[in-house]
Amino acid sequence: MYLFKRAADLREALGQEKKAGRRIGFAPTMGALHQGHISLIQAAKAQSDIVVASIFVNPTQFNDPKDFEKYPSTIQQDILLLTAAGADYLFLPSVAEMYPEGVNGSHPHYDFGYIESVLEGASRPGHFQGVGIIVHKLLDAVEPDDLFMGQKDFQQCMIIKRLLEITGSKATLFICPTLREPDGLAMSSRNMRLTPEQRVTAVEISRTLQWVKDNLADRPFPELRAEGLARLEKAGFVPDYLQLASGSDLRLLEAPENGPMAILVAARLGDIRLIDNMTAGR
Template sequence: MYLFKQVADLKEALEHEKKAGKRIGFVPTMGALHEGHLSLIRDAKALTDIVVCSIFVNPTQFNDPKDFEKYPITIKEDILKLNSVDTDILFIPSVAEMYPEGVNGMHLHYDFGYLETVLEGAFRQNHFQGVGIVVHKLLDIVQPHDLFMGQKDFQQCMIIKRLLKITGIPSKLHISPTLRENDGLAMSSRNMRLNQTERQTATQISRTLTWMKENIRQMPFPVLKENAGKQLQDAGFQLDYIEIADAANLQLLDKTIEKEMVMLVAAKLGEIRLIDNMIVS
């Protein structure tokens, strides 16, 4: 695996590969890697010739400075994990390398429309603008044929689809299913910050989503969401939202539809904010 820290060096190396006819796959991450990230690398390896992974904790997408400061940094372990799945290239830029104009400098503003007004967009002001800024920068640098992301960040995946349309970037987005621990907890870098008791409690999110899925056609949505919210609050969560939406456009629903739906949850357990979702066919 080759490691790059400078944009110019990475671009030069990738240009050489592209001239040789190689297909480039890209997996952007913020590090603190887990099996979910590695599954994206494997997916990319199966479909492309050269797989690039980036590790960059992006300051512009954190609406809470404390959350940014406490985000887990495990670079040595991450490198070992990426080597174990034969990642070709790792890009680890500094903040100055990614934001030569300064983090608080002038940035593009993206029209994400309705997607930026609900759920994560409503609770994390400017979060998706920060995501758009950094992913646009990374895509301009790597210029991949294929981009790989996980379904756990369902709304973010929809934002990236919109970003690709807005910018005209021709990369093809591949969304892989959420990977879960044996007890159902969605794999997440933030899980590292949970203590032993919180880690056990956190499994209630997936249990509640499973319960909702089993009852979604038997209960009115307001009753279903109220009962699901009570399950989480009784377990010790502070609930941000629990919603059911059209999986195609994230329009919030008050009754079942004959199309794919998605149930989405965000809740805090102590200082740790966890999100999860589950598709209903």
């Protein structure tokens, strides 16, 4: 696996791969890798000729500076995992490389519309603008044919789909299934920060989602939402939201509708904010 820290060097190397007719797959990450990330690399290997991963903890998408400072970093282990998974290139830039204009400099504003105004967008103002800024920069550096992201960040995937339209990127977005621990907890880098006691409690977030999904056809959703939030509070969470939304445009729903849907949840356990979702409908 080749490691690059400068976008210009990576672009030059990948340019040679493209001249040779090779298809480029790209999986952007913030490091602290787990099997969910590795599944993106595996999906990319199945679809593309050359697999590029990036590790960059992006300061502009964190509302809370403390959350940014506490974000886990396991670079050496990450490099070993990516090498074993068969990634061909790793882009490991510095903040100065990605933000030569400065983190607080002038950045584009993206019209993400309604999908930026609800759920994570409502709870974390400016978060998706930060995501848009960095993914746009990474896409410019890699210019992939295929882009691989995880369903766990369901709303983010919709934001990136819109970003590809806004920027005119020709990359095809592949949304890969959420990987879960044996007890059902969605794999997440933030899980590393959970205490052993919190880790036991954390599984209630996926259990609650599954319970809502199992009862969606038989009980009114507002009733399920109220009971689901109460379940989370009883377990020790401070819930942010538990919502049913259209799987195509993220409209918040009060009752199931025909077509794909998603049940989405966010809740804090101590100072750690966890998100998860499950799809429903067709």
